[in-house]
Amino acid sequence: MSKSEWENNEEIKIFREYLRMPTMHPNVDYTACVEFLKRQAASLELPVDVLYPANESNPVVVMKWLGKQPELPSIILNSHTDVVPVFPDKWTHEPFSADMDDEGRIFARGSQDMKCVGTQYLGAVRALKASGFQPKRTIYLTYVPDEEVGGVLGMRELVKGDYFKKLNVGFSFDEGIASENETYSVYYAERTLWHLKFKITGTAGHGSLLLPKTAGEKLHYIVNKMMEFRASQVKRLAEDSTIDIGDVTTVNLTKLSGGVQSNVVPPLLEVVFDIRVAITVDVVAFEKQIRDWCEEAGGGIELDFEMQNPFVEPTKMDSSNLYWVAFKNALDELGLKTRFRVFPGATDSRYIRHEGIPALGFSPINNTPLLLHDHDEYLRSDTYLHGIGVYKKLIAAVANV
Template identity: 70%
Template sequence: MSKAEWENNEEIKIFREYLRIPSVHPNVDYKPCVEFLQRQAESIGLALDVSYPVNDSNPVVVLKWLGKQPELPAIMLNSHMDVVPVFPEKWTYDPFGAEMDEAGNIYARGTQDTKGIGTQYLGAIRALKASGYQPKRTVLVTFVPDEEVGGYLGMREWIHTEQFKSLNVGFSLDEGSSSLDDAYYVYYGERTAWHLRFKIHGNAGHGSLLLPNTAGVKLNYIVNKMMEFRESQVKRLGSDKSLFFGDVTTVNLTRLSGGVQSNVVPSLLEVVFDLRIALDVDLAAFEQQIRDWCEQAGGGIDLEFEQKDVYVPPTKVDATNGFWVAFEQATKKLNLKIRPHVCPGGTDSRFLRAVGIPALGFSPICDTPILLHDHDEYVRAETYLHGIEVYKKIIPAVANV
């Protein structure tokens, strides 16, 4: 197809309209997104419900396609409306202009994360309904807020509401990521996220003295231990080509603070680490190891968890999970190569898995740079349209389990 043909394609028009809504952090205004989705629901013929599980600024939008057997657990197709901040000077095009170049690349924040899958779901359902198809299970297309800053004003609280429980969700599809080759990533689990703050107390005094047990000495010990562990994970990943990014534990120093003046030895220094802990790690033993390092450093170190997620069992990707079997069979019929992986980042699927709902992360994008949260985020028009065709096979497959 040519650029003109892509620009005149109705599904591409809908996608670009959604991309032009600047639902960007901080202080997201979701009203234009809700209005857009109301128009989509009306045009497709889907029931729409808007709820506010936490506050009036963070809506959850549910579009419902009633199944032939609505008593069966429903299929949820999830995406989030919010997007991360942009630095316009780093972009080739307006990040909310949804501009298309001559090659058919559509540039906008949210093309990959995750406005694309949201409108692809709708495009697939539009085509399926037009063909007269009705799923066995009810299909719910959900658009949630706040995912990009933790989901605490969206999915995390919504799953505990009576409204969510009444939906009787049995399986969910949510965001994945692009891949750099011709295979598609499918995420079946996520690592455990910890944000650790070390508040390191020590002897204070004049900067000209070699004082014992200073906060700086203790800080050095802690940072070295954490970085040594980090290096062990780098080597593990590099030495075993079968491992994916999500199979190892990541450790990153993200914040340092403390001190009052350059010639005063401070009584307190603080350092924060972001950890994403692999599924095979014993969390209790790992925490004890970190606490032992604090004692070995000289004590006087308070360990605070800014975030301490619990272990969430991954979704089974074998014959015991009928939804996985249906998903896999659909991809085989489409001649798609898929690679099941543990997701390197965090998505709303972790909240669903935590309450026993199997969930897969999947974005039908391959042979494309991974540009989630990056400058010049884009997706090719032909890739986007192909994704609708993929969902036209996958949605009926899982909805008919």
């Protein structure tokens, strides 16, 4: 297709309209986004609810496609409506203009992460309805806020409420990540996310002295231990070609604070680490190891988990999970080359899986530079339209299990 043909394609028009809504943190205004989604639901003749599980500033939009056997567990097609901040001076296109170049590349924040998926679901449902298809199971399209800052005011609250329980969800679709080669990645699990602050107290005094058990000495010990562990994971990743970043535990020092004056030994120093614990690691034993390091450092160290997600069981990928069987068979019938991976970051799927509901993360994007959260984020028009066809096949297969 040419640029003009892509520009006049109705599905591309819908996608670009969605991208032009700057639902960017911080202080997101979702008003226009909700109205857009309500219009889309009306065009598909789907009933729609707008919920506020956390507060009035964070709406959840739910569209319902009634199945022939609504008593069966339902399917949800989940996506998030928020996007991360931009640095406009680093972009060659205005970040919320959805500009298209002559190659059909659409530049906008959210083009990969993950407004593409939200409107591809709509395109797939539109195509299925036009073909006369009605799913066996009821399908819910859920559009949630706050995912990019932890989902605390979005999916986490949604799954706690009676509304969600009444949906009787059996399986969830959610986002994946673009692939830079011909394969497509399917994510069946996520690492356990911790944001861990060490509050390190020690002897205070004059900077000219060699005081015992200072906060600085303890900080040095803790940082060394954490960085030695980090180096072991870097080594493991380098030496084993069968694993990738989602299969190891990542440790990164993200914040360091303390002290009041250059000649005063401070009584308190604080250091924060972002930790993503691999699914093969015993989280209880790992936390104990960290607490043991604190004692070895001299004690007087408090652990403050700014975020401590619980371990969540991976989605089963075997014959016991009929949704997985249908999903995998559909991928095979499409002839797609797939890789099954642990998601390196954190998505709303962790809240779904925590409720005992199987979930798979999948974005039908391949042969595309990985640009989520990056400058000049884009998605090709042909990739976007192909993805609608992929979802059409997957949704029909899973909804008819």
